[in-house]
Amino acid sequence: IFSDVKMGPTIEVFALTRRYNEDTCPEKVNLGVGAYRTDEGKPWVLPMVTQVERQMALDPTLNHEYLPVAGLPAFRAAACRLMLGSDNPAILENRVEGIQVQGGTGGIRLAIEFLKRNMDSKVAYVSNPTWGNHKTIASSAGLEVRQYRYWHPKELKVDFNGLVEDLKAAPEGAVIILHAVAHNPTGIDLTMSQWKEVADIMQKRKLFPLMDCAYQGFASGDLDADAEAVRYFVQRGFELFICQSFSKNFGLYNERIGNLCIVTKTPEVIPQIRSQMEIICRTIWSNPSHHGARIVATILDNPASYQEWKQQVMTMATRIKEMRKMMCSKLRQKKTPGSWNHILEQIGMFSFTGLSADQVRIMVEKYHIYMLSNGRISMAGLTTKNVDYVVDAIHDAIEA
Ligand code: PMP
DSSP states (O other), X not given: OOTTOOXXXXXXXHHHHHHHHHOOOTTOEEOSSOOOBOTTSOBOOOHHHHHHHHHHHHOTTOOXXXXXXXXXXHHHHHHHXXXXXXXXXXXXTTOEEXXXXXXXXXXXXXXXXXXXXXXXXXEEEEEESOXXXXXXXXXXXXXXXEEEEOEETTTTEEXXXXXXXXXXXXXXXXXXXXXXXXXXXXXXXXXXXXHHHHHHHHHHHTOEEEEEEXXXXXXXXXXXXXXXXXXXXXXXXXXXXXXXXXXXXXXXXXXXXXXXXXXXXXXXXXXXXXXXXXXXHHHHTSSXXXXXXXXXXXXXXXXXXXXXXXXXXXXXXXXXXXXXXXXXXXXXXXXXXXXXXXXXXXXXXXXXXXXXXXXXXXXXXXXXXXXXXXXXXXXXXXXXXXXXXXXXXXXXXHHO
């Protein structure tokens, strides 16, 4: 009965990791996956996370009972406070709710399902380019997916005029997926004055902001500064959803921990929204897992642990920034064609190198340096040991 099942397209970033793992070349480098690595090229379990896991293992009050459908209350509240700031009027006025979800991905899927079923949303706009899964999540939920211009490939900067034009042409009620911070894949965010203009258009045109926040802390190292765009939209009075992922800033990639933060104008509508969200959760994962939520809530709720964790986020952000500087200065020293300013100007985990698909092929086939075909590299995969090798390879790929 399965013989007519067609092979689906490969998921590029997972296929790259598989090829990298199977590759026996000692110089191989994985710049594909968006996961933090130490300067030894190893995954990093944050020391604060290990400490909480040890405490959890010894805590006799913990058990493996089901969580509520909407997740662990302490986690949901702490996550919303981290996103909006604990003194945010929306929180003080009880018009904020959090739903525990399966990573950032689960939040986006839940948000879009809710909007389709309850708000009659028909169209979602994603930036061009964007994280590959945005389009597939929105279309799987039955929305028509359109793009708004974001990146100017020749000028290597944001195509803001294009973006404004596309948003102005969007139909009323369209869902606009916005990268709250550290845009993936370009590494370029809007300035605050650009965010203001976007907010003006969205308010006027009645567009719905669906903020995707997968990298809070990774852009500047400062969790509050990285929440600026989201907090600005809340301050402007938008009703909106924010999909928070704790995969990156807690290093909890495989715990699938996220929060869908809901901000409304009035507290009265929160129970209805929550109940509809719960119906969707119930039919997909029924209720979420406990481990990651407990870790995040414990750290966020304890001032001393919170301070330590903040330092550890800063450690990750700082190492990535140092790799940017190092890579840029080495490319310049080698006089590799291009200004390479964009590498320094870009923020967060990724750089959009500007390498063409053919040049990327040379990187992968000849040098065993795994990266996305659109030229995106994860800066976290660079180390002081492999940066020269990567720079030499880029030089060769460009000169080829
Ligand atoms: N949004 C963006 C922009 C991302 O880059 C990612 C992860 N690569 C996600 C959402 C999803 O995060 P998670 O792994 O927590 O589902």
